[in-house]
Amino acid sequence: MTRWSHWALVPLLPSLLVASPVSEQDDDTAKLNPRADNDYASPPFYPTPHGGWVSDWSDAYAKAYEVVSNMTLAEKVNLTTGTGYFMGPCVGQTGSAPRYGIPNICLQDSPLGIRETDHNTAFPAGITIGATFNKDLMYERGVAIGEEARGKGVNVQLGPVVGPLGRKPRGGRIWEGFGADPTLQAIGGAQTIKGMQSTGAIAALKHFIGNEQEMYRMSSIITKGYSSNIDDRTLHELYLWPFAEGVRAGVGSVMAAYNDVNSSACSQNSKLINDILKNELGFQGFIMTDWFGHYTGVGSALAGLDMAMPGEGAVPLLGDSYWGSELSRSVLNGSIPMDRLNDMVTRIVATWYKFGQDKDYPLPNFSSNTKDATGEIYPGALFSPTGVVNQFVNVEGDHNITARAVAREAITLLKNNDNILPIGRSDSIKIFGTDAGPNSGGLNSCSDQGCDNGVLTMGWGSGSANLPYLITPQEAIGNISSNATFYITDSFPSDVTASSEDTAIVFINADSGENYITVDGNPGDRIEAGLNAWHNGDDLVKDAANKFSNVVVVIHTVGPILMEEWIELDSVKAVLVAHLPGQEAGYSLTDVLFGDYSPSGHMPYTIPKSESDYPDSVSIINQPFGQIQDTFTEGLYVDYRHFLQANITPRYPFGHGLSYTTFNFSNPTLSVGTALDSTYPPARPSQGATPKYNDSIPNPAEVAWSSTSFTRIWRYLYPYLDDPQSITASSTYPYPVGYNTTQAPGVRAGGGQGGNPALFDTAFSVQIDVKNTGSRSGKAVVQLYVELPSSLGLDTPSLQLRQFEKTKELAPGDSETLTLDITRKDLSVWDVVVQDWKAPTNGDGVKLWIGNSVADLPILCSVGDGC
Structure with a gap:
């Protein structure tokens, strides 16, 4: 999501990867998107399989059927389309169906906590919980996030993240996922989903699929997002693996990625959505766009998209949409069958019922748009009514205990020569680096954590959250140690004295985030910094090592970081990777540093000796003009799989982690x-029945403005049309090649949630x-x-x-x-x-x-x- 809210290669087989014309997309878009690599094209698959055939969902679908079968066209369209940017309290919300008690469905970031609000917990990031290798903590963290989402009135909490997988070590958002391995991602994602949804909040598994770098990911009226060209086997065995486990865990929603896969945009890729997600994996919930990742109207609906977020078309705040009133028009003129619309809205309503949100589920009590108690209810409108927008509901509970436990168990001891760790409380220690201290501008002074100032608690972007407070390492060490001196600077002081009794603790970090924010020249992906420490961190370590005979390095990082400049220096005795610890950065570290707990984290990715140790194909592609063809030529050989195949010894292997005991x-x-x-x-087992509706085109009066009696809000997206009676069905719509309306039999690899x-x-x-x-x-x-x-x-x-x-x-x-x-x-x-x-x-x-x-x-x- 942006701040705007926010197939090794195998021979191409005709039935799998075929060159097909760009007719899967609407004509106007197709003219802008000539394919540059016909070796990777996504074959069509139509129509969208109906939901409701999995027994675990039968009751929810039965309830949804009773409601949807009586809905008007306007109500159906309302629930599938966002209301527009800045048109409600959440980063996104649908319209409502008040006759049936269905409110605007609130969707809110992030995968590590409730974004853009207050009195919330800022949990450790996904990469941190991955490093714990602790299934119980993964579940417990998911429960806590779900409880906070429910407490704030969030219907759909936008997480967890299992894509990107971490194919590109410089990739901006690998820290949002659980590690560079499909099984670690799958277990982390599934445990998180189970925990979140046990509270009644709906999880959103993202980003589906192949979104492995931040730069050039999005399409617009003048650009085309990159195409991740993935062969069929690699897709299934690596990138789809954690999504399959998430679906198996019963996830209620999935978010499509911005990019193309095999030259078809993820939000309108019928092979990915209709065939793989809904047919092969048996996904019963709904799939939404990422924010402003909706590129066509009819094409996306036919390809299986169920919800458009935040609703707008190509340019935000113009008050237009590919869906909304245009979806109503497309149904009336017959270009989108009622069968498809009925399935779209049934999936949404059934998910709402599945997690009990019809029973005393709170309405949103916060605003993503302001921290004031009162303000504009629709700030994206030219004129908006005002009222109470923030109730400042505290949802933290005792979740700080979970946050600290996760951050502590993730801490990974890479090196501990002479058993220098743990440190005694009375030992003489000198602490260096701004990463030990606070943000000099104040807590949450950088929007969406879009800076690297002070201790690195999380990356930046929509995957972040406000910190309710922050215990820095400086504060925690100062409260515990009786003999600590602090130098909160990234330049080694010239006047520091050192004795043989001293231990120097040097804090360094490496940051990254989402593409809409650039930090220190890094547009999400680590373009300028590479895999080195930020803010001269390597020099800081070397300078300390020249002065002190005992040096401990503490690293907060979003992903792989190079250590070769200093890791073999005799005085660098110990290295701790504390990952991204969230609000409990300080005490989670001192728990380990002073020996109250033994470190038990293990590396969720490989630490290389050189960036050149990776295959060239996993580099960030910086190509400003024309669609990037990002072909996954390394196939299955990502992270440790590559190092083993290439017989390259890394600095620290995947899964490595030491302890104070044996x-x-x-x-x-x-x-x-x-x-x-x-x-x-x-x-596979036989497939159960699905809801059967009257799929004839409804009365146009159901979406006529004349039938409504409320005051319109400018830029709010509505399902209504001025003269719907003038719309007649047409048989001339240029449907995609391969399009048909006959439900296909289930594929042999399917048969249940996850396959x-x-x-x-x-x-x-x-x-x-x-x-x-x-x-x-x-x-x-x-x-x-x-x-x-x-x-x-x-x-x-x-x-x-x-x-x-x-x-x-x-x-x-x-x-x-x-x-x-x-x-x-x-x-x-x-x-x-x-x-x-x-x-x-x-x-x-x-x-x-x-x-x-x-x-x-x-x-x-x-x-x-x-x-």
């Missing part, structure tokens, strides 16, 4: 679950004993990587994370037995010919590697041979 993994046992007695999953339910049967389980063999309490993370056999006949990464578990806090000498379950899908590859998931029969040749990181896997369990 653990022993022992007694692994392998058990068989549901037998893999076939290469492909059993036949064929048999994919998620547990095929094997590994039990392992974990014992704390050290002298301090701590938590261990057990990671399981799969090595698939060559008998599958496909080039496949040598190791792939497929499961992880974290122990409880283990005292010295204590043990815990963990169980790691592996599903059929975990052992499968995507067969682009059969269009289904292919696994080795009986698991023959599968190896399960277990350990502390992708580079430290001491335990091997082989199917057939045991552990």
Whole structure:
């Protein structure tokens, strides 16, 4: 979202990736978008599959049917179209259907807290919770975010983020997701969704799909967003994987990305939305645009889009829309079938019912537009009524406890020579770097955190939130240590004295964010800074290392950061990556720094020795003219998969993390679950019934202005037309190639939310004993990587994370037995010919590697041979 609110390559197969004319898009748009790479084109898939056939959603769809079958055309259009920019309290809201008790549906950022409001918690970012490798904390954080959304009257909280995946290490928003691995993203996303939606708030899984860099992502009347060109197998095995798990978790809504995929915009890509999301993955909720990511009217509706946000057309605040009254017109003239509109609104209403929002769900009690108690109700209008817009409802509860626990468990100890950490409370310490201190301009002085000033708590953009308060490292250390001196500067002071008893703690960071804000020359993506520390951080570390014999480096960062200038200096004894900790930055760090807790975070991405260690194809593309063709030529080999394939030793591998104690993994046992007695999953279950409506064109009077009796608000988007009776059905609309209205049978890989339910049967389980063999309490993370056999006949990464578990806090000498379950899908590859998931029969040749990181896997369990 912007502040405006806010297929390794395989041979192209005719049934999968075909060159097709640009007729999936409306004619006017098509003229602006000649395809530059016909090797990657998105084939058409029509019509949109109906929702309502999944048993878990049957009651909600039954309720929705009773309402939608009696709605007028105006009411239906109202619920699918945003009301316009600045036309309500939230970053986006739909129209309402008051006759049925359905209010304007409020949609609000962000994935780490309630954006642009007050008395909210600023939680650690997605990359931080990913680094915990703690499923329980992922769920708990999701619950807390959901509770705050509900408390503020937010119907749809815009998160979690599982795209970008982190393909591009300089990418501006990789910190919003959980890490550069599809399984880590999938588990983090699914746990977050379950937690959020347990409160009644609707989660929005985003950004669907292939949105891996910020620059040139959006289309407009003069530009065309880049095309992420992804082959079918890579799409399924990497980028779609976490979305499938999110759908399996029952997510209520999905947000389309701004960019194209295979030369068709995500918000109107019928292959992605109709076939993959709603057919193959069985998605039952609704899909919306990202803000101002709505590029056509009829084309997007036919391709499966259900909700337009925030409603406007190509230029905000003109009061026009691709939908709204134009959607009413398109239904009356027959270009959009009532069948499609009925499914759109049914998906929205059913989701509202599914999460109990018909039962005492609060209305919005805040304003994204002002922090004053009273103000304009529709500030985007020329003249607006005024009233109470902010009630200052405090929704924080005790969520600071969760926020601190997440930030603490994420802290990743990369290096600890001579066991310099933890530090004693009375030790002599000297602290350097502005990243230890506050924002010099004041708390939240930078809109949407659009600056790098003081301790880095989160990246910038719509994925941010206001900090209700901030405990800085400076404050926390000062309150705990009896012998600390602070130098809150990024230039090493010339007058510092050092003794052999001193420990220098140097704070450095690296920031990034969303493209609508540029910070220090970085337009979202880290263009100027690269992967180096900001504000001369590398020099600060080297200067401290020249002066002090004991140096600890603390890093707050959005993603991979280079350390080669100083990591092997003798005096740099320890490195802690604290990621993006949110409001509890200080005490979460001191919890670990002074030894109250052992660090238990693990790296959610690889730390390279050089940026040149990555494949060239994952660089940010800076091409100001013409549509960028961003072809994913590295295929499946992203992050650690690439480093293993290229035999490149990173500085720190994916999953790496040290502790103040030691653990022993022992007694692994392998058990068989549901037998893999076939290469492909059993036949999918039959598909349930879906609502049946009268799909004839309604009476034009239902959207006539003359039938209304309220005062119009200028720039507010309405479903009404001045002379709808003059509109007649036409058979001349230039429908996309491949368009038809006959519901297609479900694909073989589908059959349930997330895909064929048999994919998620547990095929094997590994039990392992974990014992704390050290002298301090701590938590261990057990990671399981799969090595698939060559008998599958496909080039496949040598190791792939497929499961992880974290122990409880283990005292010295204590043990815990963990169980790691592996599903059929975990052992499968995507067969682009059969269009289904292919696994080795009986698991023959599968190896399960277990350990502390992708580079430290001491335990091997082989199917057939045991552990």
